[in-house]
Amino acid sequence: MASPALALAQSPPLKPPAVSVTRRIRHCWSELPLDLMRMVFERLGFLDFDRAKSVCSSWQYGSRQCKPSNKIPWMVLFPMDKNYCLLINSEDKEKIYRTQHLGDNFAKSICLTTYRSWLLMQHRYKEKEVLTRTYPKHNVYILDLLTRERINLPAFKSANDGLSNPILWIDEKTKDYLVIGMVDVDTLISFKKGNNSWKEIPQLPKSCTEDFFNMVYKDHKLYCLNCSFLYIFDFLGEVPLKVFRTSVRGYITTKGGYISRPCNPCALNYCKCNIVVTLRGDVLIVKSFGPLVSKTWTFKIYKMDPSTEDNWEEINSLGDESILLELGITVLAKDQDGVTRNSIYFTENKYFGGYEKNGIFIFNLDTKKVEQQPQAFVSSSMPLSHAHWFLPNFKRE
Structure with a gap:
């Protein structure tokens, strides 16, 4: 009779645990449920969305069912006399995206302001109209630069060069929208x-709206x-x-928000x-000081505190x-690639003393340093008519 030890040795080998079988099955990321x-x-x-959709054909198919999230500012550039825009993602400043053709009259318009992916556009004046100050009625429209959806607004008359201090707001879900701007020194209108x-905004005393x-x-x-005052x-x-209403005297020291004074004979x-x-509703006054010739800027920030x-x-x-x-x-800016925390993103689209900033x-x-964006494009020879920071919304409700 065989000994117990020999019997054990001659018995069939034990099957490996089920978990070992599972480990031998290779997972395929391309087969993730949709x-x-x-x-x-x-x-x-x-x-990351753009990179992920290039992994394989199934990921590319899955990407078509959704849109990327975006919480960082982009740059929208307006090449002179072109019917398209150039877009630059703050995460990848070396790549420039070109929009679709935005309409035959796009190059004849100027962007007043942005909201999400929407632009508030106003038709440019002809040189003769600027010199003689014989402006026709002003025409403005709202344009989604990603979908090319356009909302035409009625023309209006203005003693200014159209809408000044323009406001644009739009609800992405309901498509309700509001446009506000000043048409002279004491008249605020909205549509x-x-x-x-x-319509002229009612119940606003002239002493409030002036300037x-x-x-x-x-x-x-x-x-x-x-x-x-701040109203x-x-x-x-x-x-x-x-x-x-609260006083801002001592913080705003000049009419129109601008001070011009000699700094040296050359600037x-x-x-x-x-x-x-x-984001949490605090109100700030941001004062920016900048010379016209150099690129040196300084900023002061004041926070409204009713308790003081x-x-x-x-x-x-x-x-x-x-x-x-x-x-x-x-x-x-916390944990957001492409956004520099504790920074001020700003644009300059103005002419001072013949110098274009x-x-x-x-x-x-x-x-305390300023950086011009994007360095790669700034060095190119294509002239820009305008540039804006904006927050594109790739999702649609």
Whole structure:
């Protein structure tokens, strides 16, 4: 009789555990369920989305079912006399995207402001009209530069060069929209979906609206700044209501928001003031000082604090947020590739003393240095008519 030890040795070998069998099965990422693939793609920014859809044919198919998420500012550039725009993603400044043809008259228009992927456009004047100041009625329209959807607005008359201090807001889901702007020094007009014509905003005393030089619209509130006061109007109802006023004397020292004074025989300095509303609703005054010839800029930021005697206190940091100056808002920069925290994103599309400061810039409040964007394009020979920071929305409700 065989010993127990020998019997054990001669018995059939034991089957490996089921887990070992499982390990021998190779997972194929290309066979992810479509629902799971959509969940992944919906969480990706534009650059990662673009890379992921190139992995394989099934991922490319899955990418067509969703759109990339975007929380960072892009640059939109307007080449002179062209019917298209150039787009630059802050995550990848070396790549330039070209939009579709945006209409035969696009090159004859100028972008006044942006909201998400929408542009507020106004037809340019002819040189003869500028010289003689015999302006016709002003024509404006709203254009989605990603889908080419266009909303034409009625013409209006203005003593200015069209709408000044323009505001654009649009609801991506309902397509409700609101456009606000000044047509002379004391007249504020608006147009919203459902109206037949532009309307002067009622119940705003002339002493309020006179000399408004900067406005921001956020969460159904209009923030208006002039040389003496900051006003806040509630637009949630049918009629705008003034809900707040505070003095800015001592912080705004010049009519129209600009100071021009000699700095040295070869250069002039100027100061510009902007209202900014942060993500959590704090109200800031941002004063920018910049010479006309060099690229040296300095900024001062004051935060409204009703608990203090004069309502304003100077701050030196934005924390994990960054300012989009021309839009009057902040964006979260923490854990966002392509956004520099504690920085101010701004544009210059103006002429001073024959010198053109036309471009897009970032001022870092930590290093106190300014960087012109994008370096690769700035060095090219293509002239720009305008440039803007904007927040494109690739998703549609």
